[in-house]
Amino acid sequence: MNIGDAARKSGLPTKTIRYYEDRKLIAPTRRENGYRDYSIQDVHKLAFLHRARSLGFPLETCRQLLSLYEDQGRASADVKQLANGHLREIDSKIAEMKDLRDTLHALVKACHGDQRPDCPILNGLSGTERDE
Amino acid sequence: MNIGDAARKSGLPTKTIRYYEDRKLIAPTRRENGYRDYSIQDVHKLAFLHRARSLGFPLETCRQLLSLYEDQGRASADVKQLANGHLREIDSKIAEMKDLRDTLHALVKACHGDQRPDCPILNGLSGTERDE
DNA sequence: GTTACGCCTTCCAGTTACTGGAAGGTCAAG
DNA sequence: CTTGACCTTCCAGTAACTGGAAGGCGTAAC
CATH class of the missing domain: 1.10.1660.10 (Multidrug-efflux Transporter Regulator; Chain: A; Domain 2)
Incomplete structure (x- = not known):
């Protein structure tokens, strides 16, 4: 086709x-x-x-998965190992993003968001806070 | 310097x-x-x-934040809006990754991971499962 | 003086996984 | 015979860097 x-x-x-x-x-x-x-x-x-x-899955991992997919004599342990490695990466990415989200959320929450120029978000980014 | x-x-x-x-x-x-x-x-x-x-923050957003950072007459509301938009994007990315993680986790858990070729992970990926 | 070393410069290419577009060939219908 | 929907290849661009090559600058030791 x-x-x-x-x-x-x-x-x-x-x-x-x-x-x-x-x-x-x-x-x-x-x-x-x-x-x-x-x-x-x-x-x-x-x-x-x-x-x-x-x-x-990154393309290179997809390539490996595909060759396992086509290999009738594969061991499922090999597939599981690839998947587990990827799972760990996803978990650490999620954790990283959550951290980031919390930091940003705290800054957003602290910002009154009105017409005045004073802004905790920019202060946080500029590193003028005591804890950075 | x-x-x-x-x-x-x-x-x-x-x-x-x-x-x-x-x-x-x-x-x-x-x-x-x-x-x-x-x-x-x-x-x-x-x-x-x-x-x-x-x-x-993407570089283009950084550019906007930087110009707000340098603008003494800025309104904190503008900064907050940018940050909030980004926060929403992070939240949806986190949700997306969690979904993905759960799907993958379920596949990994179902896989016995031994020397036999039978593998629920590959089955899941090949779309031969009834619920896909 | 020159040699060595660490800095600095520009430019080119590669990364990931596509995506868009241009220029042009193919095929079936009207 | 033309139209339109396919198909082909190739080139360029995306985000945000990163690595490397080739070469200039600055200073200190020998």
Whole structure:
């Protein structure tokens, strides 16, 4: 099938599909006219990539997951290890963002937000507070 | 002072400082030998940018914050509005990441992680589960 | 004087994962 | 034969840096 149909079935834009091919994640056959020709298996792989990416796995991790996906003799332990590594990264990112959110929230809360120029947010950012 | 000293005092790498100059966020004077010359005010601005960036404000928002920072007649309401917009974005990003984390966590938990090839994580990613 | 070292300069390229657009070929319908 | 929807490749841009190369400047030791 043509790239447009593969796009509709996998949920990925055609641009992205071509990009994945460039990055050697997928290699569809070509017709005589030069058009890419996607098999059902190709579409499954694209949909797999789509889901893995939407879970935030980096492309290189997606590449590893995809090769495990295609390896009938894989050990689920290998997959779990990749997923666990990613999970830990997500957790630390969430923690980092929460910290950041709390800091910003405290500044916003302290700001009266009126026509006067005095502003705890800017004071906080300028480092003129005692605790920084 | 030289860029190296400005870097040490502001906490930003010299590369980043030059980048900010390229993006017109700061404009130090130049000495006769071509070296950049940073004033105390410049260093304050760099430290301000450093803090604003570490709170996750995009550079363009930093630019606006910086101009408010320098505007003695600003209204704190304007600052608060910028900060609030950013806060909302952080909140939605955190919520998004939590969702993602929970989905991934569920997959990881369901995976026995041994030498067998059967793997709920890959099943989840391939979309062969009934609820996807 | 020159050598060494650490600073400084500019410019170019790479990172992540796409996304947009231009220029042009293909195909089916009317 | 033209229109419109496809498809192709290639180039450039995004955010915010980061690394490296090639070369100039400043100072101190030998």
